Amino acid sequence: MPTENNVDCPALHERAAGYPYGDRVPLTVQMLKTTTADPMPCIGFAYIKGTVPVAEAGATFPAWTNRLGAVSAVMPDGTKLGLRPGEFKVATWQPARPAAPRVTRWIDRANHLYLAGPMTGFEDFNFPAFNSMAARLRAIGYVVENPAEHGVVDDAEWRDYMAYDLTRLGLCGIVAVLPGWENSKGARLEVHIARELGMPVVNAHDLVSIEIAM
Structure with a gap:
């Protein structure tokens, strides 16, 4: 025990x-x-x-x-x-600790960010760009869900990756996109779902620039 x-x-x-x-x-x-x-x-x-x-x-x-x-x-x-x-x-x-009931809203997850962008057709699946941006965002205080860190699994299909990645997106309160996301079927789907859920979608590079300027 x-x-x-x-x-x-x-x-x-x-x-x-x-x-x-x-x-x-x-x-x-x-x-x-x-x-x-x-x-x-x-x-x-x-x-x-x-x-x-x-x-x-x-x-x-x-x-x-x-x-x-x-x-x-x-x-x-x-x-x-x-x-x-x-x-x-x-x-x-646990020892009793009264807490006022509250509903978790998207704004409560404002520092939890999902990184979306193109992978198919890029060398190394564009992982270097994802990892570099994830590091920059974490350095300014964001919790980042980075699909590039989920790795590559033998025999897995595109839909398998998307099914898992969308569960991670659901934990976040904001989506940040990398250049070229408009040409990626997966990233377009992630952005569509985020917008349907009322989540902000921002340019990842702009977000880093704004935070550094502040």
Whole structure:
């Protein structure tokens, strides 16, 4: 059984309307059934770096809980394994910390940015341009979802990459585009979805220039 270290998590600081545990936040969870990460279509567990996390039935793990009440088991190596209701029960609770319920809006994710741009037809899939811009944006304080860091998986198709990348885009509050994005089917789709969701779409180079000027 792991030591009950208090894991810092979003639910300790703010909780959205509908958070299921009231003023309580899980400290540890006990597994009711053996659970592992979900494989992605076509590529299985290739998106996971390192060992695929497995939580054995009966084992107890520190808990990490987001603002909406979704719970993850924290593995010994620090990996977070998302859990579904019925796969676990709360074993112990964090000390009570009342927090005013609030709804997470796009503006709350204003520093979480998705980098979109062309890859197909470029040398090294245009990864150097993506990585260079991601480094510049991180240097000025942005949290960056960089598709170039997701790597290349054997036998994966374009739709497999897009399915995964769009889940990462959904975590962000802003999309920054690289030159030539208009000629990329994938980037155009990402921009379209971002705009339909009401997310700002900005030029990545302009964003860096504005921040440096400030």
